[in-house]
Amino acid sequence: QVQLVESGGGLVQAAGSLRLSCAASGRTFSTYDMDWFRQAPGKQRELVASITSGGNTNYADSVKGRFTISRDNAKNTVYLQMNSLKPEDTAVYYCHTQIIAALSSRRYDYWGQGTQVTVSS
8 A cells, every 4th residue: 555645736826836745655665656647627637747766757748848757765755846837737736656566467556635736827
């Protein structure tokens, strides 16, 4: 079982910055690939950024050059630094990881409760 708790959302003006944090439970956090998703009202949840256990990163085209995902394994935490925010970045942001059971190879998805980011124009 993995618990994910996000923090750091809020209201910010366009062109501003926010840093989201996601604290994870578990002693094997360093082995998890981690993701940030977001969901705007009336839209599907979309992948924003990913970081592998080895530190490789990937971003949605809409946030490349503005957002940075990072992790601190000593703190069991993944971050999303968001710069040059735009009103279209307004959404609930969710932390996510998928764990594959060693014996069964069954995949388990874990989500945080979400944190609201609102960007005003």
